[in-house]
Amino acid sequence: MNTPVPDNIEAARAEAEELHEAINGHNHRYYVLDEPSIPDAEYDRLMQRLLALEQAYPELVSAESPTQRVGAKPISQFAEVRHELPMLSLDNAFSDEDMEKFFGRLADRLELEAGSEGLSISAEPKMDGAAVSITYEEGRLIRAATRGDGTVGEDITHNVRTIQSVPLKLRGTGYPRILEIRGEVFMPKAGFHAFNENAEARGEKTFVNPRNAAAGSLRQLDPKLTAARPLDMYGYAVGHVEGGVLPDSHSEIMEKIREWGFPVNPDARTVAGIENCRQYFVDLGERRDALPYEIDGVVYKVDKLALQIELGQVSRAPRWAIARKYPAQEELTVVEGIDWQVGRTGALTPVARLEPVFVGGVTVSNATLHNIEELQRKDIRAGDTVIVRRAGDVIPEVVSFVPERRPSDSNRTELPTECPVCASPVRKTDDEAVARCTGGPVICRAQRVEALKHFVSRKALDIEGLGSKLIEQLADDLVHKPGDIFRLDAEQLAGLDRMGKKSAENVISSIEKSKSTTLGRFLFGLGIREVGETTAQNLAAHFGGLDPIRNATEQDLLAVEDVGEVVAGRIIGFFADPELSGVVDDLLAAGVEFEANDANQLPVGEVFAGKTVVLTGTLSQMTRSEAGALVKRLGGKVSGSVSAKTSLLVAGDKAGSKLQKAQNLGVAVWSEQDFIDAVGDFLTT
Ligand code: IVH
Numbered sequence: 001m002n003t004p005v006p007d008n009i010e011a012a013r014a015e016a017e018e019l020h021e022a023i024n025g026h027n028h029r030y031y032v033l034d035e036p037s038i039p040d041a042e043y044d045r046l047m048q049r050l051l052a053l054e055q056a057y058p059e060l061v062s063a064e065s066p067t068q069r070v071g072a073k074p075i076s077q078f079a080e081v082r083h084e085l086p087m088l089s090l091d092n093a094f095s096d097e098d099m100e101k102f103f104g105r106l107a108d109r110l111e112l113e114a115g116s117e118g119l120s121i122s123a124e125p126k127m128d129g130a131a132v133s134i135t136y137e138e139g140r141l142i143r144a145a146t147r148g149d150g151t152v153g154e155d156i157t158h159n160v161r162t163i164q165s166v167p168l169k170l171r172g173t174g175y176p177r178i179l180e181i182r183g184e185v186f187m188p189k190a191g192f193h194a195f196n197e198n199a200e201a202r203g204e205k206t207f208v209n210p211r212n213a214a215a216g217s218l219r220q221l222d223p224k225l226t227a228a229r230p231l232d233m234y235g236y237a238v239g240h241v242e243g244g245v246l247p248d249s250h251s252e253i254m255e256k257i258r259e260w261g262f263p264v265n266p267d268a269r270t271v272a273g274i275e276n277c278r279q280y281f282v283d284l285g286e287r288r289d290a291l292p293y294e295i296d297g298v299v300y301k302v303d304k305l306a307l308q309i310e311l312g313q314v315s316r317a318p319r320w321a322i323a324r325k326y327p328a329q330e331e332l333t334v335v336e337g338i339d340w341q342v343g344r345t346g347a348l349t350p351v352a353r354l355e356p357v358f359v360g361g362v363t364v365s366n367a368t369l370h371n372i373e374e375l376q377r378k379d380i381r382a383g384d385t386v387i388v389r390r391a392g393d394v395i396p397e398v399v400s401f402v403p404e405r406r407p408s409d410s411n412r413t414e415l416p417t418e419c420p421v422c423a424s425p426v427r428k429t430d431d432e433a434v435a436r437c438t439g440g441p442v443i444c445r446a447q448r449v450e451a452l453k454h455f456v457s458r459k460a461l462d463i464e465g466l467g468s469k470l471i472e473q474l475a476d477d478l479v480h481k482p483g484d485i486f487r488l489d490a491e492q493l494a495g496l497d498r499m500g501k502k503s504a505e506n507v508i509s510s511i512e513k514s515k516s517t518t519l520g521r522f523l524f525g526l527g528i529r530e531v532g533e534t535t536a537q538n539l540a541a542h543f544g545g546l547d548p549i550r551n552a553t554e555q556d557l558l559a560v561e562d563v564g565e566v567v568a569g570r571i572i573g574f575f576a577d578p579e580l581s582g583v584v585d586d587l588l589a590a591g592v593e594f595e596a597n598d599a600n601q602l603p604v605g606e607v608f609a610g611k612t613v614v615l616t617g618t619l620s621q622m623t624r625s626e627a628g629a630l631v632k633r634l635g636g637k638v639s640g641s642v643s644a645k646t647s648l649l650v651a652g653d654k655a656g657s658k659l660q661k662a663q664n665l666g667v668a669v670w671s672e673q674d675f676i677d678a679v680g681d682f683l684t685t
Contacts, residue, residue, distance in 0.1 A: 005057075009059070016050060016053045026038060027066065047067065064141075069168070070227040075158060076221065083148075086151055086316070089316050098322075102300075103119075104116075105319070106302065106311070106319075110311070119272065119302065120303040120304065121301065122269075122270050123270075123277055123299075126299045127184035129186030129293075132182070133147070134160060136181070137178050139175055141167070158223040170260040171260055176245070177244055180238060181238055182239050183235035186233070187207075187232070188230060191229075195229065208400050237250075248306065251268075254268065284298060296325060308320040327361045329389055332402065334386070335380060335381070335398070336355060336382070338380070340420050342446035344447060345529050346419075346440070349369075354366060366396070368398075381411060385405035419446075421446040422444035424437050445475060445476070452485075461522070461525050463511055465503065465510050483592075486511060486590035486591055488508065517592065517594050519594045520536045520539075522587075522594050523539055534562065538560050539563070612647050613649075614646050614648070615627050615649075616651055616658040617659070630679050633682065643665075644665055648668045649670070650669075651670070
């Protein structure tokens with residue numbers, strides 16, 4: 001900013017006031033409304049200009065100045081704050097029955113003749129963070145405090161001031177002279193993950209979950225540390241109020257504080273009666289994993305203040321509110337032992353065997369520890385009490401151990417020197433986090449079984465009826481390499497466990513059917529490291545036949561979409577290995593063929609030329625990956641997320657947030673039928 005600072009304080013003051021207004025307005029649009037209207041660089045310029053004015057005229061610096069968020073010096077200890085009104089907690093409901101009882105009590109106490117059906121209830125996400133009280137006097141933020149024991153909390157004003165979404169000065173007019181806003185300070189999931197990744201990269205302490213991250217960040221003596229944490233806040237109640245009137249319902253009060261610039265949760269709704277409350281709980285539950293913040297339940301509040309007063313409170317919880325909890329996503333349990341699983345490529349994956357625990361809605365008795373590096377970083381040991389997390393459909397994970405509960409005689413977990421399955425040496429190179437069994441599929445039964453399972457899996461040869469149990473039985477005796485599958489006969493199969501004559505015949509006929517496959521599926525099925533489904537399809541489409549791929553040089557391979565040096569090296573290495581190349585020859589000799597319906601033989605069209613297509617929901621007539629392959633064949637690009645660049649969203653059954661986003665952005669939306677109509681000519685059987 002090169003404009004000189006005004007030479008008199010009056011002009012400087014006027015300009016500073018304008019800048020306050022502008023910067024606060026942008027903060028409000030950015031943090032509260034989620035609708036930024038200027039680029040970050042422009043915002044930075046406004047801030048720099050204000051700093052320049054304040055430097056020239058220090059008397060312009062006020063506590064509400066946007067430059068003063070991180071201005072406070074570190075404190076030496078937290079002062080106590082006595083809450084004017086106690087900060088209450090909530091009763092919990094864990095089931096529909098608990099909710100019925102709650103509504104029954106409301107109807108009784110309020111003597112509602114017709115029951116609680118018409119009762120207006122505010123339903124809101126139960127944020128998983130830390131409760132904070134913020135007091136505004138004449139619209140200025142004068143104090144912020146933790147909940148503490150509900151009566152006395154700690155003064156954390158210096159830290160709360162650093163939270164960008166919390167206004168230092170309320171907007172507009174009409175707010176009470178003293179207004180205490182209560183709410184939840186939280187760390188959004190994205191910020192939490194980014195923070196942990198950074199901390200990990202620097203070898204610093206990570207947070208176990210966003211709640212601890214929020215609470216820990218607020219209890220810093222130095223506000224600079226808090227300022228570096230991505231915290232956010234939503235108000236959910238008012239406390240002490242003086243010199244002014246507020247509306248007579250909770251939802252209208254929330255609307256008011258939002259108008260005054262304080263962020264409130266946009267997912268809160270006012271609903272009537274128990275059934276709508278239940279529906280809200282179910283709907284929010286379905287969105288739980290997609291929400292940008294952690295929640296652990298729904299809070300229901302009787303909306304009318306007059307009724308809240310009539311209902312009153314018992315000890316530390318109001319009678320007019322309740323928290324309905326979702327199943328916990330984190331629980332404690334004990335590690336009984338650490339097993340090592342050997343995968344298709346020999347990778348050794350440590351798996352914690354757990355005392356069974358109910359978490360995230362299911363009973364969990366195993367949790368992955370990913371790889372030796374991750375395991376040793378977390379230092380998980382047999383005998384440890386650990387936090388196990390399972391969110392949504394994500395596989396259960398061991399988050400951390402509880403130091404106080406570690407047995408004194410526990411030993412650090414070491415990488416086995418020999419493969420637990422075939423006793424071949426285990427090797428780990430420095431450039432990989434994983435350790436591998438060096439036995440290979442011929443020596444190591446685990447690798448053989450996993451390679452065979454992969455070969456017959458749905459996205460590879462797709463041999464129906466040849467499941468894991470059957471492969472386990474076959475791998476010891478009848479099937480040593482993939483080609484052997486095609487030499488099986490029904491009699492051999494019928495002799496196996498749980499195999500009748502009829503089912504044996506069925507398996508043989510699907511094996512027969514799978515012989516005629518596509519080059520992409522075949523390549524994927526070979527299990528070449530780093531060659532996933534998409535790369536396999538890209539290779540098939542690019543080369544059009546197996547021989548050109550086998551003979552390809554690195555240069556040739558690098559011309560294929562998404563193939564870099566590492567992948568090229570894997571492919572060349574695979575075919576150069578006489579044993580692996582022999583597996584391929586053996587498959588061809590066994591009659592596997594793919595020329596006839598090779599993806600490359602499909603007619604090439606232009607239906608999606610230059611278009612970026614997103615596929616979501618469940619398709620009924622093909623899988624999403626098949627549809628994606630078609631889009632690519634027809635000139636389009638497939639993307640996983642909807643943005644302004646998306647040309648088209650194909651929405652199958654139960655499409656969720658992507659559909660919503662596409663509609664918000666005005667992106668064209670097709671049904672599955674629209675898609676099939678458009679690509680009809682290119683569909684092959
Ligand atoms: S209302 C009198 N609303 O849940 C009612 N609390 O035990 C006071 N919480 O520590 C709380 N989201 O920090 C309310 N939308 C919400 C909430 C919420 C999270 C927390 C709150 C308190 C705990 C209640």
